[in-house]
Amino acid sequence: MKKNFFWKFLLLGFVVASYYLASDFPLFFTEIYNQKIYSILDRLMHVFSKIPFSVGDVLYAFVVVFIIYKIVVGLKKKTYQQLVLFLSTCFLLFLAIFQLFWGFNNYKYGVAHQLKLERNYTQPDLDTLTQKLIKLVNNQQIALTNDVSKKVVIAKDLEVFNETAALNYSKLPDHLQKLLIKNAINPVKSSFYSYALSYTGFSGYFNPFTHENHVNIEIPSIGMPVTVAHEMAHQLGVSSEAEANFFGFQVMQSSSNETFKYAANLYALKYCLKEYRYENEETYLLLFDQLNKGVQENILESELFWSNKRNVSSYFFKYLYGGFLKMNNQKDGIKSYNKFVDLLINYDKKFHQF
Structure with missing residues (x-):
């Protein structure tokens, strides 16, 4: 009994x-954990990628059923005391394994720091x-459809999205x-949980315990290429949602396929427009x-x-996930996704992408 309490x-x-x-200790988690420890763990977990179905989804279901x-x-x-002890141990194990297998990536230096980018942006920025992206997506939409409407x-086609994203990571x-x-x-x-994900507001996720990447197969296909690349970024050690958005965009924007380039630029434009919508609906319109x-239709x-x-569960799970992000060193919570615009603007200032 004493031994059990010691380990707990x-x-x-x-x-x-x-x-x-x-x-x-951001330097340690950047150079030692991310590039060495996590890299080795990810190689070991690669075995799960060979299995055609999601082992992680099955694991989640088993754990939930067992706990219930x-x-x-x-x-x-x-036996209330034993039950509380069991649940608290499960919770601590979840947090410990999460940190060791992936979560410590939240504490490494971010993209802006490593690339020496400026932080924040002005309204003129x-x-x-936004105007560059509007012009770009309008031109691409006409080139792809020959019809503005x-x-x-x-x-x-998830197989095509996977092949394209994997290839374009090597082109970065x-x-x-x-x-x-x-x-x-x-x-x-x-x-397996795509139906539930749609009602809780999520496009995809990375399983930190098996290192499998997942997409909500129900989402409109126009957003799926970037979502696929976004989840791959998490597996490659990118923890921040904004940075995963950034890599998802960069990967598909690097494609030789003009349709995927359009999808990437549209994805970025939507985030820019969202910034206006927060402040002034009239300006957004x-x-x-x-x-x-045609772009509007997309x-x-x-x-x-x-x-x-959208329903009550969407707001609840977004709130819950936002709290989880804050606990894991993403201080903006669910709003951290919107920091993607900050990265786009300041990356463009330094590397002149657009």
Whole structure:
């Protein structure tokens, strides 16, 4: 009994230390954990990528069912103390394994620091990038459809998205490739929980315990190429949601396929427009009116999909996930996705991408 308490106390100490002290050692987590320890762990986990279905999804289901079973048994037998001890141990194990297998990536230096980019941006900066993207997507939409009123259609082919993303990661400039681990990229799998993900507001996820990448197969196909590349970025050691968005964009924007380039630029434009929408709906609508009808249709297709699925659980799980991000050194929580615009603007200032 004393031995059990010793190990549980040790587990508690590790979890508390990992969450409260890790942020003081960004260099260690950049050079040692990310590039060495995590890289080795990811190579070991690569075996799961060979299995055609999601092992992680099965694992999640098993764990949830097992915990529910233990709760029911504990309540029936009225062994409340043992039940609380069991649940607290499960929670601590989850946090400890999460940190060791992937979570410590949250404490390494970010893209802006490593590339020596400026932070934040002005309204004129946002105006400039938004106008560049509007012109770009309008031109691409016409080139792809020969009709300003026709939306761009992408076949929902996960195999093609995986092949394209994996190939384009190798095409990234050296200054971006050096920020990633040099491991094989695991293909993104269709999530068993796609239906539930749609109603909770998520496009995909990375399983930190098996290192499998997943996409919500129900989402509109126009957003799927960047989502696939986004999840791959997490597997390659990118923790921040904004940075995963950034790499997802860069990967598909580097494609030789003009349709995927359009999807990437549209993805970036939507985030820029979202910044205006937060501040002034009228300004957003004026900018939206500058888009070709076909581009508008692509945007509205995605908005309609998510609005039709939105419910109380969407807000609850977004709030819950936002809290989890904050706990893991992403201080902006769910809003951290929007820091993607900050990276785009300041990357363009230094590397003149657009």
